[in-house]
Amino acid sequence: MLVFPQGVSAKQEPTDSLRSLIETTIGKRKGELNLELANLLLAENPDSSIYYGSKARAIGKEENDHVLIIRSYSVTGEAYQRQNKLKEAIASYLKGLELAEKYKEKSLAGTIYNGIGVCYFYLNDVKKAEQYMKRAARAKKDANDYQYYALIAINLAGLQIMNQSFDESVLTLKEAEKTLLKKKQDQYLATVYNSLGAAYQSVKPDSCVYYYELSLKYSTKHKDYLTKMNAYQNLGDYYFDRKEYSRAIDYMKLAIATNEKRPEDSYKPSLYQRISALYDSIGDFKHAYSYKKLETEARQRVFSVEKQKQIEELEIKYQSEKKEKEIQQNKQELERKNNQQNILVFCAVSLFLVAGFITYLIFQRKRIERQFEKEKLRLFENIFHEIRTPLTLIDGPIQVMKLDTAYPEELVLMERNSKKLINLVNELLDASKLGKGSYQLDYTNGNLIEFIENVIETFSGEAKIKAIQINYQPNELEAHYSFPSNALEKILSNLIGNAVKYCPAKSVISVSSEIKGNKLQLKVADDGPGIPKKDQKKVFRRFFRGKHTSDLTGTGIGLSLVKELIELTGGMIELQSSGVGTEFRMEIPVGKKQNEEVSHSLSTLAKNEDLPVLLLVEDDADMAAFSMSVLKEEFNIIHAKNGSEGLDLIRENLPDIVLSDVMMPEKDGIELLHDIRSDELTNHLPFVLFSAKASLESRLEGLQHGADAYVSKPFSPEELKLTILNLFSTVQRNKEAYNASILSEKTFEERVRSRNSYVNKVIECIVRHMDDSDYSVNELSNDMAVSRSQLHRKLSALTGFSTTNFIRMIRLEKAKDLLLNGDGNITEIAYKCGFSSQSYFTKSFTEHFGKSPSQIL
Missing domain, CATH: 1.10.287.130 (Signal transduction histidine kinase, dimerisation/phosphotransfer (DHp) domain)
Structure with missing residues (x-):
């Protein structure tokens, strides 16, 4: 469960007695004392917390204490957050984050990342909230702050569960488990296992029991009664859902017994309520009534405790005020x-x-x-x-x-x-x-003019029936751009389709397009009856249909869909209609044609996009420059100064090959190699170590950890170049072998199966959604829990196919087997294999095999 700080407090100026306390306290720095007061006042008086936070920050600036300044920004951000002033909170957090990143205060940066993530959660921006929480977990992990790393990872997984991303939440918790086991921090594993059980309970119920029992093991070991109680309660709920009431009651009783070891709190009413419901389900109304009574009593006690606490707080305030009155x-x-x-x-x-x-x-x-x-x-x-x-x-x-x-x-x-x-x-x-x-928008690189002409052509038959003329005037100087093809097709189809539907016979429809800057300006105009002025502000509402359209069929969803799609691309649409004729003007962002998967790096030496990408990890500037000069003709080179920076670039760019020094700061080459080989996304990368450590033991150590080659320094430039080129040639031969297997006469499963487990996992995802025409790169990358660009680089490296072409190849190869086995006619097989159009299926099939489907039949 996600637990975020929240609350609103009335403004309250710091009292004279508190100011006096600051001035007279001996043995503490004023800055630290102000910060401590800011933290103490967070819950009850956020305004006072902000006041003392600002005082601590001023002292930190005087003393040039960047840690004190960062912490003051953090506590101020949390105070604003508790007042629900989320924009002010984010602004304060970002100021602290800038300093934390500048001075490499990773633990403080992790705290601030988490605070920003909570703010975006309250703003209902779940995507940004998840991004910042991932950064928070990574920062706490790097800072060896494993207690807060575990808590943030659990909150992140909870957020992913709320977003229905169950697989991703499991990956997050598995990563936390792996880290805590590796660092021997098993005192925090109980909560991780409890959350893993909760994540699996929705998607893989049988696995949740295993993790709940692990949670019990570690919570018992470390006397973590709260987590132990939660684990028992979750097991009770699990068996309750399965209607195994006897076992559910046993676990609920264990949860209650565990909770008895803790102070009185709000968990008891909930536990009594659950076990009462269990007894009610089996018809044991006596026990059900008994626990219901205990629930009521517990709720009254909790309520009384809270009220007593409020009374005590008011009494303290009263006594303080009385004392001040006597003095003054x-x-x-x-x-x-x-x-x-x-x-x-x-x-x-x-x-x-x-x-x-x-x-x-x-x-x-x-x-x-x-x-x-x-x-x-x-x-x-x-x-x-x-x-x-x-x-x-x-x-x-x-x-x-x-x-x-x-x-x-x-x-x-x-x-x-x-x-x-x-x-x-x-x-x-x-x-x-x-x-x-x-x-999801599907961006395509291609000829924009031809694309628009093809959409218009689909209405030629309908327009011909009504003798309607459709004119297209393209004004682009250059035709090739990157544009959201799926959205643009639906936008044009709706607007042109409406014009054809509502215009009388022998009308003229004009379509024009022009590129200005990075915007595609589109205009669709007709000389039909127009749209009444009173309806013009309503036409973009979903399901709205004006009186002038009442004699025609339709749902009233088309123009609403158009507006929402244009806004999704970041564009805009305007309507002009004055009695006769209607004109829609649109702007949609587009870009110059570029490679489908674009990556950025710290420095790229070569510019030829046809060359493979090599990541050079070397902390010595002169050695890096020399290595680049040796390899620049054969590779696009990305440079990283240490293993930690190199790992980030690998995850971002997924290069074709890695060349790394062994001895480096922060993370050495052996550690980098271990991280790459233990990650399913990167374990295929060819990896070459080069180092001044030329002994046999050093070479064997590198090769034992999974290096493909080891080059000693000083090295021969030709040896280094040939070693890397030979490794890359081996990768290319593997691609060719896979392509040759596809062209063989084996069965579909034998043809497409790869020696690489990752490729086979991708194939399983595609086959599982074979008949879903909407299953594309976005859905596949989500199933594989990677980005589009990472999946593209991985598949290209292992098979030579882009992600889009790989999906299409699998569909076509399956279609070929179905045709050969006579499992339906061409149209049926096209739909079975995820093609929504027979004509597109026939065209794709012929391009791939050199024969049409009818020839195969």
Whole structure:
């Protein structure tokens, strides 16, 4: 479960007595004392916390103490966060983060990253929250602060579970487990295993018991009663869900017994409530009533404790105020002001309690509404997917019947309407994805003019029936750009389709495009009836249909989809209509054509994109410069100054080969090699060590850790070059061997299977979604838990295929086997293999095999 600090406090100026305490305290630096007070006042008086934080920061600047300054920014950020002033909190955190990164204070940077992540969580930006929490976990790990590393990793996994990213949460917790075991910090493993059990309970229930039992083992060992209680409770809930009530009751009793070893707290009512529900489920109403009574009593005690605490706090405040009045009895005017201040404080506290309760109710209501919307979208998606199956079975036989030259004319009408239904369902699915924020833009590098012309061409038949003329005027000087092809196709199709639908016969539709800067400016205009002024502000609302369209079919979702897609790309759309004719003007960001997977590095020597990428890890500047000069003709070279920096660049760029020194600061070459070989994403990389340590023991150590070659310094430039080129040639031969296997006459499984387990895992993902035409690079990279660029580099290195081409190759190879085995006609097999269009399937199949599907049949 995620636990974040929260709360709002009334403004309260620091009292004279606190100021006096600071001035008179002996044995503590003023800066440290102010910071300590800022931390103590966080929960009850965030404004006072901000005041003392600023005083500590001023002293830190006077004393040139960067640690004190960083910590003051951190506590100020948390104080703003507790007041729900999230923008101010992030601003304060970022100032502290800038200094922490400058002075390489990793532990402090980790604390601040976590604070920023919490702020973005409250702002409902889950993606950014997850990014900052990942950085926080990495920083705490690097700083050897394993207690907070474990807690942050658990919070991060909880966030991923809330975001339905169960596989990613498991990876996060597994990484935490691995680190804590490696560093022999098993006192923090109990909470990690408990969270692993929770992560698996939703997706792999049988595995959760194993991890809950491990949590019990370590929590018992280290007398961590809270985690032990939670583990027993989770096991009880697990068996409750499986309706194994006897075992569930046993575990709940163990949870209650464990909790008895802890002070009175809010867990008891929840435990009593659970076990009461269990007894109620088996009809043992006597025990159910008994525990329900204990639950009520426990809730009353908790409530009483909280109230007593509030009374004690008020009593302390009262006594303090009374004492001050006795001391200042001769200062009547000041006393009057103090009384007014006390009244204001009391009112503010009361307002805080009321506001907090109202905020909680609003939050709960919004959470329930979000859950309802989520379930509604899921229901709609399931219905849409179910509709696609019978539509496919309608459209498929139509295509088969059209193979007969004597097919009836009614078949064309049936085909056209089945296509409309399929497009409508796809449109509704896209709208559903946009509604829950899961729609992914697919950027394509290609000829923009041809793309727009192809979209327009799809409406030529419908336009011809109504004698409508569609004119396209491209004004680009250069035709090739990077653009969001899936979004652009839907935008143009909706706008042109609407124009054809609503314009009378013999109308003219004009489409024009122009590139200005990095923006594609599109215009779609017609001379139809236009849109009434009163409807122009409503047409982009979902499901809106004006009275002028009441005699035509439609859902009213098209223009809403267009606007949402354009906004998703970062563009804008405007509508102009004045009685006759309608004109839509759009701007969509595009880029100059570039390589599909773009990476950046600290320094790149060569510029030829056709060359393979080599990562050079060398801390000596002269040796690095010389090595670059030797290899610059054969490779694009990225340079890192140590193993830690090199590992970051490997994860970011995934080079084709790594050349590393052994002796380096922060992380040496052997440690870097171990990290690469233990990571599934990077374990395929050819790795060459070169070092002044030329002894046999040093060479054997490098080779035992998985190095592909070891070159001693001083080295022959030709030897170094040939060693690396030979390794790269071996990689190329492996690619060629895989391609040769694909061209063989073996079965599909034998042809595409690789000697590399990672490639086989990718193939399993594609085969599992073989009939899903929407399963593309984005979905595959999500399933493999890597970025698009990392997956592209990994597949290219192992198979020679880009990710897009690899998916298409697997689909086509499967289609070939189905055709040879007679498992359906061409249209059926196209849909089985994830092609939404028979024409595109035929074109792709012919390009890949040199024969059309009909020739194979």
